Amino acid sequence: MSTLLGYVLPGIPYGCDFALMAVGLVITFRTTGVFNLAFGAQAFGAAFVFDLLVRSEGLPVWAAFVLSVLLLSPAVGLVLDRFLFSRIATTNMTAKIVSSVGLLIAIPQLLPILFGGSPRENPPSLWLDQAHVEFRLFGTAVNGSEVSTTVITLGAVAALLLFLRLSPAGLEMRAVVESRRLAQLQGIDSGKVAASAWALSSVMAGLAGVLLLPLSNVLNPTNPLQFTGLLVAGLTAAALARMRSIGVAFGAAIGLGVAQEVLELYFPNGALHTASVNAFPFIVLVGTLVGSKSLRSLGFRADPMAGVDPPPPPPSVSIRDPRLDVPMKWGFRALIVAFVVSGLTWVPGYWVTPLDAGLVYSTIFLSVTLITGASGQLSLCQASFAGVGAFAAGQLAAHFGLPVLLGAVVGGLMAAVLGAVLALLAARISGLILTLLTLAFALMADTFLFQYSWSGGSGTGVSVPRPVMGSIDFTSNRAFLVLALVVLLLCILLVALVQRGTTGRFLAAMRGSEPGAASLGINLLRARVTVFAMSAGIAGVGGAMFGSLYSPVSADSFVYEISLAFVVVVITTGSRRIEGAVQAGMSFAIIQFLFTYAPSRFQGLTPILFAFGALNYAQHPEGMVEYQKSRWMMRVSRLLARVDGRRGTAPTALAAGAAGNGMAGGVVGGSAPNGAPGLAGSPVGLSSGVVSPRG
């Protein structure tokens, strides 16, 4: 009994750490309407500054706390609200997730740039000392940081509960989350309330970060997301609380902490240990995400005042003079030929590897295009699928002597099966919850699926040989270029076929509205299983190529942060078109390569660059790069129209519409696909814009 208690007690401060994360996620969601995946990153940032102030600047702990948690954190929250989240419509769930993913990538990368990248040991404790044993309870030593974490967490959670339930400000925050407009009609300054909600949530993040500091013995700015276990537990507890109840989130987090300690007791080591201790939170998390009814309807509560805002401008992708299609197509082909010829001849050797990488990344990114571009669904586990492909190809080659290319196909198939299983599990969920399920899968791959010698090769990694086909040897980087290009083109062909075919139409309908698509008799499940399986398969093949390029590869190459980066990169360059994936792959690889010339602390600039692109998702869902590209297309179209006008030939309807509308706000001319919005092409001020009430 006392041994059991000996495990339960240390489980409590552990649970408190989880609770800080879980309660933070829930309170942010309830007061701002954003499921802030970057909460942990914000916490880390505040903790980092706190540590800096105490140790480098020699400030007393309380002063550092005031500066970092009570002043800097809310300031960051206000900035986030002002420049990011206040511009996203309450109902635009995808934009909110993408923005938080962008932040999750940008914030940790900013830290080493600002403060240097050397790791620091034994970070300071906020209140009581970690090394000091405060008292013994049933024979278990309780140290200072455990006491301070528990006490402060309890206090903070109680205060938040009271605040949300009883204070007028808490009530207003909950109202503003549901509808800014409706709140305004009640005399509430919605903008101010939303800003204070962000400030509050950020203070909470700062507090969590500072309390969690003693947990990590080393504070490493270049690898800041070492809190994976924390994220998993926080997600699980928040999901158990249905993202609603702070009390339940707290209780669930404590329960998880204790359960993990108790599992440690019964399965101290061996295979059962890994299976139970590591898998346990995931079983709970996935079960809750898939099974909970109230989570399923989460975020589907429409803003009753949504009708006030004009519809967002259609993505500017649709504006393109058809006469540009042919030159574009041939230009693209010429570019490929030029690329191959240059890659094989004059390009210096050290430049060939980034080009190889660009093609391989393009292949993997195609999987993102397929899933996000076509169905509008965000998947945060594409790197895990890539890992499955890479490890399968490597292990099959090592143990069964399977040729690598065959291994890549098998690996792709294995990833496809996993993708299909994921889609089947997710049969009844969508939106945010589906995204979280993919994140759970990615975290699961990180924490244990890839940690075995038969999968991720634990420690040494897995070597994936370069393919050799009879007399054709792809060992050299230049030869590999040709192979990577062929694989990429095959995958492009596959994606293009899917997008043009029936499944593609189904997916496009799903992107508009899932219930709407279902009511048309579209079998959503089949469409979704198809797209998840194909996307995972392509990622798997791309992953195998990646492994072959950079062999040996370990689980580190496919962690969840990489998945997040993939999504962010593709969204920035454009997820709606196949070209977007190629643009993303090439630019990612090349920019990354260019930054190897910069000092090491600036390595993080590549992801930051793309993360900032993703932060514009609400304004430009078609992607920043695609947006700029189509602006240039517009100019060319307008020029063409003018030339036509001078020649006296009738300009095409499209060019006229485009020219007449002047593009400024990204407003589409007469070319909107399927002719949908009634406002297209009606210039301001014409009464023809008013629809006949009888018509």
Add this chain to the structure above:
Amino acid sequence: MNASYSTYRALFDVSFSVPAGTIVALLGANGAGKSTVARVATGLVAATSGKVLVGGRDVTRTAAHRIARMGVFHVPEGRGVFADLDVEENLRLALRRRVGARHLAEAMERAYTTFPVLAARRHQQAGTLSGGEQRILSLAGVLEAAPKLVIADELSLGLAPVIVDGVYEGLKAIHARGAALLVVEQQVDRALSLATHAVLLARGAVHWQGPPQQARAEMEELLAAGYAPPV
């Protein structure tokens, strides 16, 4: 006022007034621009040109929450309550700023006595109330807050006639406390039975305004003319 939604122009030189203590009916077919008038008046949609005056004060560029604090209430089309909050919290939200924290409890009790339906459902989530109960909840918040002007947008929409009667009783009670009303309706007879003045909107412009007795005839004429755009 003139107004548009991005490139789509919705209102064309709409002009009328709602004198203190009167009831004005704003009539028009679906899509005529009635809701847009209400939105511009309460600051939800910015007027592209023109002026909105409340008690002689120019509020054209004033933020919506400030206009609301001046005693102008907009009961929007459809669901006008917070579905995630319960009845009590909805009332508290509507009343606290208007009657002050000290008088909040009394005001809420008065609202519950006037509308016993709500008292029985104090702790029910507003999203689970019936359409009629939701309208009553909106009106209860308005009634106790001593409004100057209430803009009620299609309160009868989607309700059974008996329920509409109840909702209109609420409106009359609000008027009896001295508020001016702008009643936006498609159900012409309901609004006209109450109104002291009628404004007929067609295709985003005022087609006619005058005494409610003549409104019927004007509407028939408008229909017969096939809603020709006003010249």
